[in-house]
Amino acid sequence: MTYLLTTTAAFGAFTLFFAVILAIAGRVFKIEGNPIADNIESLLPQTQCGQCGFPGCKPYAGAVASGEAEVNQCVPGGERTMLQIADLMGVEPKTVEDEATAPMIAFVREDECIGCTLCIKACPVDAIVGAPKQYHTVITEHCTGCTLCVEPCPVDCIDMLIKPELLEHWSWPLPDTHRAQLAIERKGQHASHTS
Amino acid sequence: MLHTLLKSIQKSTRTFSGGIDPEMSKITAAAAIATSMQPQLYILPIKQHIGEACEPIVSVGDHVKWGQKIARSQGYVSVPVHSPTSGKVVKIEEHATPHPSGMGLPSIFIEPDGKDTRDKSLKPIKAYRDTDPTELRERLRLCGIAGLGGAVFPTFIKLLKDNRNPIETLILNGIECEPYLTNDHRLMIEKAKEIIIGIDIIMHMVGAKKAIIAIEDNKPNALEMMQETLEILSESFPDSTRIEVCQLPTRYPQGSEKQLIEVLTGKQVPAGKLPMHIGVICQNVGTSKAIHDAIIKGRPLTERIVTVSGDAVPRPGNMRVRLGTPMRFVFAQHGLETFDHVHLLHGGPMMGEKLKNADVPVVKSTNGLLAMHSTSMKEAHKSEQPCIRCGHCGVVCPVSLVPNLLADQCRNKQFEKAESYDLFDCIECGACSYVCPSNIPLVHYFRYGKGQLAQIGREQNFAHASKQRSEHRDDRIAREKEEKAAKRRVVREKHVAKADDDKTSAGKPDHDKTADHKTADEKKPKTTDKTIQKDKPSPKSPPGKASSGKVSS
Ligand code: SF4
Ligand code: SF4
Ligand code: SF4
Ligand code: SF4
Numbered sequence: 001m002t003y004l005l006t007t008t009a010a011f012g013a014f015t016l017f018f019a020v021i022l023a024i025a026g027r028v029f030k031i032e033g034n035p036i037a038d039n040i041e042s043l044l045p046q047t048q049c050g051q052c053g054f055p056g057c058k059p060y061a062g063a064v065a066s067g068e069a070e071v072n073q074c075v076p077g078g079e080r081t082m083l084q085i086a087d088l089m090g091v092e093p094k095t096v097e098d099e100a101t102a103p104m105i106a107f108v109r110e111d112e113c114i115g116c117t118l119c120i121k122a123c124p125v126d127a128i129v130g131a132p133k134q135y136h137t138v139i140t141e142h143c144t145g146c147t148l149c150v151e152p153c154p155v156d157c158i159d160m161l162i163k164p165e166l167l168e169h170w171s172w173p174l175p176d177t178h179r180a181q182l183a184i185e186r187k188g189q190h191a192s193h194t195s
Numbered sequence: 196m197l198h199t200l201l202k203s204i205q206k207s208t209r210t211f212s213g214g215i216d217p218e219m220s221k222i223t224a225a226a227a228i229a230t231s232m233q234p235q236l237y238i239l240p241i242k243q244h245i246g247e248a249c250e251p252i253v254s255v256g257d258h259v260k261w262g263q264k265i266a267r268s269q270g271y272v273s274v275p276v277h278s279p280t281s282g283k284v285v286k287i288e289e290h291a292t293p294h295p296s297g298m299g300l301p302s303i304f305i306e307p308d309g310k311d312t313r314d315k316s317l318k319p320i321k322a323y324r325d326t327d328p329t330e331l332r333e334r335l336r337l338c339g340i341a342g343l344g345g346a347v348f349p350t351f352i353k354l355l356k357d358n359r360n361p362i363e364t365l366i367l368n369g370i371e372c373e374p375y376l377t378n379d380h381r382l383m384i385e386k387a388k389e390i391i392i393g394i395d396i397i398m399h400m401v402g403a404k405k406a407i408i409a410i411e412d413n414k415p416n417a418l419e420m421m422q423e424t425l426e427i428l429s430e431s432f433p434d435s436t437r438i439e440v441c442q443l444p445t446r447y448p449q450g451s452e453k454q455l456i457e458v459l460t461g462k463q464v465p466a467g468k469l470p471m472h473i474g475v476i477c478q479n480v481g482t483s484k485a486i487h488d489a490i491i492k493g494r495p496l497t498e499r500i501v502t503v504s505g506d507a508v509p510r511p512g513n514m515r516v517r518l519g520t521p522m523r524f525v526f527a528q529h530g531l532e533t534f535d536h537v538h539l540l541h542g543g544p545m546m547g548e549k550l551k552n553a554d555v556p557v558v559k560s561t562n563g564l565l566a567m568h569s570t571s572m573k574e575a576h577k578s579e580q581p582c583i584r585c586g587h588c589g590v591v592c593p594v595s596l597v598p599n600l601l602a603d604q605c606r607n608k609q610f611e612k613a614e615s616y617d618l619f620d621c622i623e624c625g626a627c628s629y630v631c632p633s634n635i636p637l638v639h640y641f642r643y644g645k646g647q648l649a650q651i652g653r654e655q656n657f658a659h660a661s662k663q664r665s666e667h668r669d670d671r672i673a674r675e676k677e678e679k680a681a682k683r684r685v686v687r688e689k690h691v692a693k694a695d696d697d698k699t700s701a702g703k704p705d706h707d708k709t710a711d712h713k714t715a716d717e718k719k720p721k722t723t724d725k726t727i728q729k730d731k732p733s734p735k736s737p738p739g740k741a742s743s744g745k746v747s748s
Contacts (some may be wrong), residue, residue, distance in 0.1 A: 056665065085689040095383065139556040144661050167242075170296040171646020171654065174606070175639040177579035184604045 006161040037065035040192065042073055043084045048124035049146035051098070056124060072096045103163040104145035110135040112157035119149035119158060135192075211454040213593040215626045216448045217545070219413060223377045223504050226512040228385055232305040232306050237279050237519030238556040239265065242290045244341040245348045246272030251303055257284045257341075260314035261327040262495045264337075265303050269435055274339045276348045277495040278314075282307040290691075293541040293558060297551045305519065309468050317493035328356050328400040331490060339496045342378075343460040343541055344368060344450070344479035348558040350486070354400045363474035365397055367461055367483060367585075369417065370443070370450035372545025376563045379480050380502040381513045383410070383417040386484050386485060387424035393483030394438055396490050401476060406438045407459055408480075411445040418442055445563035447545065452477045456592050466620060481562075501557060503529045505565035507537045516557045522564055523553040531566055540565040541567035544626040580633035587636060588627035594620045596636045596745065598627035605644030612649065 041061035052073035054060040054144040063069035064085060072094040079096055087091040108119070108128070115133040120126075127143040130136030138149075138158075149157045174180045199706040220292060237555035242248035247270035259265060266276040282305050290302040320326055320334065336351040356362075368389070383390060394406050410418045421440050429435040441459065449455060455477065462473050470476055478486075481500060488494045497517055502510040509530030516525055522539075526532075540548040543563055557564075576680045596617060604613035616705040627637045 014564040040389035040660075046665065048661065050667050057662070124668065125661045126668050129665070142660075142664065144649070144657075165298070167292075167294060167298045167300060168297065169650070170294075170298060173482055174293065174634045174640065175644050177578070177636065179579045179581070179635075180606055180640075 034062065034065055037062045039088055040064050040085055043077070043081055043088070045081065045144075046125075047076045047144040047146050049076060049144070049148065070094060073100045076100050091160045095174070095192050103148070104144045104160045105140050105150055105163045106138045106147070107159045108138055109157040109159065110137060112155055114155055116154060116190040118154065123147045124148060182191050209443060209458050211449065212595060213591045213626065214448065214454075215591050216623060217374050217447055217629060218307070219445070220374050220504075221377050222375070222379055223502055223513055223641075224379070224414070226377070227512045228500055228515050229273060229528075230382050231514050231516040231520055231525060233280065233309070233517075234520050234524040235306070235309065236285070236521070237282075237305040237517065238290050238521060239276055239303045239305065239519040240290065240556065240558060241276060241302065242265045242292075242300055243276060243347060243518070243559040244274050245346065246270065246274075248300070249273060249276055251287055251301070253284050253287075253303065255284055255286055259284060259305060260283070261592060262317075262497060264339075264495070265305075269338070272349055272352065272353070274336055274341055275495075276303070277339055277497050278305055279497040279519050280305065280307040281310050281312040286342050289656045291555050293548070293550060293561065295548045308337075313494075314424070315493075315497070317489075319493040320490050320702055323396050323657060324399055325492050328354075331400050332394065332607055335479055335486060335489055338494070339613070340436050340482065340485050340487075341496070341559050341560065342479055343481035343499055344560070345560050345562050346548070350478070350482055355471075356400065356402050357471070358493075359365040360471045361474060362401040362471060363405070364460060364476075365394065365401065365403040365466070366455060366475060366477045367394055367408040367480055368450060368451075368452075368455060368477055369408055369410040369414075369421075369480045370455060371543055372445070372450040373547075374447075374565070375504045375505075375565055376543050378502045378513055378562055380510045381415050383414070383480055384420050384483060387420050387426065389487040390430055390480050390483045391421070391424055391432075391435070391438065393487035395434060395483075396486055397476075397478060397483065398434070398437070404437065404475070405465045407454060408438065408440045409443055409459060410440065411449065412442050413445045445550070448593055448622070448626060449622060451593065452620050453622070466617075480564055496559065499559065499561065501525065501561050504561040504563065505540070505563075505567045506530060507566040507568050512622075516561075518557055518559060520557045521553070522550070522555055522561075525557060525564060526566065529645055531637070534566070536568065538567045540567065540573045545629065546623060551577075552739065573746045578634050579617070579636065581590070582633055582635060586631065586633060587630040591626040591630050593624060593626065594622060596621055598641075601644070602635060602637045602640040604686060605640040605647075608647070610644055610648050614648055618644055618648070620688055621631065621657075632659050 035045060037058075038061070042056055044057040045063060046057050048056045050056065052069070052075070053061045053071070054063055057074075060069060060074065064071060068073055071089060071091060071177055072082045074081055075096065075098045077096075078100050082096050083093055106127075113130075113135050115136060116128060116134055117130065117136070119136060121129045123141055124146060127139050128136055128149060129139060145160065145163065150160060235248055241251060246529065247268070249266035251266045253259060253265045258281075258407045261278060261282045261383055264275050265284070266281055267626070268275050284303060285306045286304045287301065288304075289299040291297060291299045292302075292303075300669055317334070317337065320331070323331060329610070330352045332354055335354065336349070338349040342349040342350055342457055368730075369379055371377070377435070380604050394408070397403070406464050408421055410421065414610075418440060425435050425438060425440065443449060443458060449458065452470060454474075456470055456475050457463055460475060461471075462475070463472055464470050485496050489496070498515055499518065500513055501516045502513050503525060508526070512529060514525065514528070539553060540547040540566065541550050541561060542548060544565060547563065547565065582603070584598045584599065591595070594617075601613050601618055601621070621641050623638050623641060625638045628639075631637060
């Protein structure tokens with residue numbers, strides 16, 4: 001009988017002891033936010049364009065993490081981002097239906113701008129500067145090309161231009177050989193029969 | 196005499212791992228350096244070095260002198276551009292440069308007036324031994340000197356006396372291991388004195404204890420010339436004993452900086468470090484000559500030696516060409532006028548880059564201009580076969596990579612994997628492509644992979660910056676909203692208070708007001724989404740701790 005008592009007491013003591021440790025660890029090593037959503041967000045291109053059907057990359061990441069959205073909805077991210085998200089979520093890859101356009105930047109035709117500040121309010125990354133009733137201008141290095149500023153402009157003075165390619169950013173294309181082409185084709189077939 | 200001479204030339208049999216022995220075809224080795232004629236128009240791209248581009252400081256219509264600065268450097272890793280003759284600036288616009296992309300750069304077009312009046316604003320520094328190295332360094336920057344071996348890294352950056360990394364050895368690279376090229380070879384024969392004085396200037400600048408002139412054994416006359424000149428100079432030049440000439444067996448790519456250092460010093464430059472971290476600096480013989488001209492003569496870099504060769508060139512040779520000379524004009528002086536079915540290469544056949552056409556100017560990196568008939572170029576590109584796992588590529592790789600694996604990874608877009616297999620250590624020497632029996636353009640795959648990785652890196656940085664900007668914006672909007680709401684509340688309260696004031700006693704509203712202020716203040720720090728999220732879980736967790744605390748007590 002005493003055995004039973006001591007065993008019970010000992011286990012009880014252990015339980016309490018570990019409960020305390022776990023509780024403390026839970027406090028100390030607490031992870032802020034949703035780690036999966038954060039990881040997904042770090043894979044997204046952060047264009048904040050809304051083409052995924054969500055008001056920005058963060059909401060989309062949250063939706064994917066909770067299973068409300070598919071992994072292939074981010075258009076600017078393209079296949080690479082889709083594959084990374086699918087890999088992270090452990091789901092089958094799906095083809096990205098819409099093709100991303102070439103990188104764009106917005107350009108304000110300054111002599112037509114009336115300084116209404118509406119585009120500033122629309123820009124998700126603060127890439128437009130200007131004061132009320134002054135010309136506005138786009139900081140080209142900051143513009144993600146999301147086109148959200150085009151619609152609100154009452155005088156239609158914002159153009160989307162193709163982002164100029166810099167010599168420094170040029171990179172070698174894949175060799176123009178049959179086998180290199182084959183690799184691309186196989187990749188395409190792989191993606192299409194997995195989706 | 197000859198005996199002592201041969202004895203004094205050091206021979207090294209040490210070599211680096213890997214490497215190949217390609218057909219050297221140095222058909223222009225005996226051709227003395229000729230001087231190019233003046234073209235009708237010089238085209239000077241504003242960026243001819245590795246680093247940031249320059250900004251033009253002349254305008255259309257300006258008259259410039261030979262050696263006058265026409266574009267100033269912007270940023271640290273940059274050197275200015277100088278006019279190669281006296282004449283008029285006729286236009287400044289984009290023009291194609293010798294770059295594999297065929298893309299253009301803003302360029303300054305100068306029409307020569309035929310007088311060649313020199314700009315004399317830079318005074319010669321004859322007594323360089325008594326001059327502060329910092330001043331010499333600034334002079335080299337002003338003179339636009341960049342590494343003339345082909346890498347065109349601004350030279351002044353490397354020539355820094357740094358007490359944390361004292362320089363033991365200066366290595367003068369006279370290897371010229373690329374087939375066909377003979378420009379350094381000829382320079383060593385014709386300008387040995389200038390090269391040696393250049394070495395002395397560099398040794399003074401970095402405080403090097405000794406210098407080694409490294410020359411491969413396929414250039415015995417250059418070896419002898421350097422040695423003889425050293426001996427002649429030794430009378431007037433006490434330091435010449437610290438300079439030695441070293442003969443190395445011919446092997447490609449011995450001229451590559453890290454391989455050469457390994458051969459001569461037995462030390463390896465750790466990945467991600469520079470030669471100066473192990474007490475060594477490397478300079479090309481052409482750069483040494485340019486340093487001599489900049490210091491002793493006060494002349495900026497406006498010309499260089501170019502080997503014009505290849506089986507499609509009727510009269511191959513070596514030529515002193517002013518920077519900015521159109522390549523078509525250079526080829527024409529060697530008898531090549533039409534370019535049908537001819538492949539043009541900028542640089543040597545191993546590492547050189549294919550040119551789309553001859554309408555690009557000679558720049559600081561142009562060490563060779565090759566024109567080959569299609570039959571002589573390996574038409575590897577069209578007939579790539581599957582890898583047969585023969586392992587030849589791995590054997591010849593001087594940095595011990597596994598090229599066949601890396602090529603597969605690049606082809607299949609597994610770039611991160613390729614990076615973890617040290618893709619970035621590849622020096623793009625082309626030895627692997629050269630030996631591959633399946634004609635796989637291995638180096639091309641590596642260039643592709645490196646480019647894609649750089650692109651991915653840029654995109655990630657941009658995404659990160661965009662994310663921060665968007666978060667700041669969300670924070671700001673939330674804060675503004677909250678501030679407005681708070682203001683509105685205060686106004687409303689005042690309004691209510693006033694209304695109350697009119698009706699009831701004075702004491703009560705006062706109390707209300709202060710209470711409301713407090714709530715507004717309390718709310719302020721909670722404005723952002725993030726902080727709200729952070730705060731939310733915390734009310735849940737304290738009970739957990741409290742309860743466990745209770746249990747334990
Ligand atoms: S489509 Fe992609 S880039 Fe655009 S908001 Fe959605 S996740 Fe962000
Ligand atoms: S400037 Fe226009 S296109 Fe560019 S990021 Fe802002 S809203 Fe998008
Ligand atoms: S090109 Fe790169 S992988 Fe090929 S042999 Fe040279 S260093 Fe090695
Ligand atoms: S040399 Fe060519 S065929 Fe041989 S292992 Fe390397 S890549 Fe494969």
